[in-house]
Amino acid sequence: MCVEKTPWEQVTDFHGHSCPGVALGFRVAQIASRELGLRPSPEAQVLVKAETASCALDAFQVLNHATMGKRTLKLQEHGKHVYHFQYSGTEEIIRIAIRSSVIQKMTEPQENLSPRQKQNKSLELLQLILSLSEEDFCTVKRLPGSLSETATSLVWTVCSRCQEPVKSEFTREEGSEILCLECQS
Numbered sequence: 001m002c003v004e005k006t007p008w009e010q011v012t013d014f015h016g017h018s019c020p021g022v023a024l025g026f027r028v029a030q031i032a033s034r035e036l037g038l039r040p041s042p043e044a045q046v047l048v049k050a051e052t053a054s055c056a057l058d059a060f061q062v063l064n065h066a067t068m069g070k071r072t073l074k075l076q077e078h079g080k081h082v083y084h085f086q087y088s089g090t091e092e093i094i095r096i097a098i099r100s101s102v103i104q105k106m107t108e109p110q111e112n113l114s115p116r117q118k119q120n121k122s123l124e125l126l127q128l129i130l131s132l133s134e135e136d137f138c139t140v141k142r143l144p145g146s147l148s149e150t151a152t153s154l155v156w157t158v159c160s161r162c163q164e165p166v167k168s169e170f171t172r173e174e175g176s177e178i179l180c181l182e183c184q185s
């Protein structure tokens with residue numbers, strides 16, 4: 001008999017382990033799904049923008065079906081546990097910011113702990129993240145705006161020096177040349 005995996009099992013299987021980071025993503029993904037509500041049209045996809053790289057991103061790939069490959073999951077590194085969600089084709093963004101008390105617990109120094117203590121602490125933190133009231137876990141705001149790709153990110157050119165194709169927004173004009181990031185002086 002085939003027993004269907006729970007969403008938590010699906011996420012930790014995909015991620016490869018269970019950890020506080022993926023637990024954080026699991027909660028954020030669930031809150032986002034609830035806030036996004038019903039899919040506005042059959043083509044609408046969930047767009048996600050994360051402001052820091054962490055284990056949390058893998059939960060969005062599994063639960064929100066947002067992936068780097070489809071460019072529905074984007075990372076814009078600002079060093080913050082802030083996550084933006086939106087259905088494509090809509091003009092409202094759900095912004096989820098993790099409370100500082102949670103981040104503080106996640107970033108407490110661990111140098112003086114034994115491997116066993118580290119493991120226990122990580123498990124405690126994971127359980128805390130999954131059991132905190134939503135109020136104590138994050139803030140949720142709705143903002144106008146769009147996470148869709150802008151038209152400019154679809155324009156390509158060829159670098160004058162290396163002759164490799166490059167997205168125009170990543171080039172710079174130097175004299176009569178248009179240069180990619182690698183060729184810029």
Ligand SMILES: [Zn+2]
Pocket residue numbers: 015017018019021022055
């Ligand atoms: Zn992890």
Ligand SMILES: [Zn+2]
Pocket residue numbers: 159160161162163164179180181182183
């Ligand atoms: Zn070049």
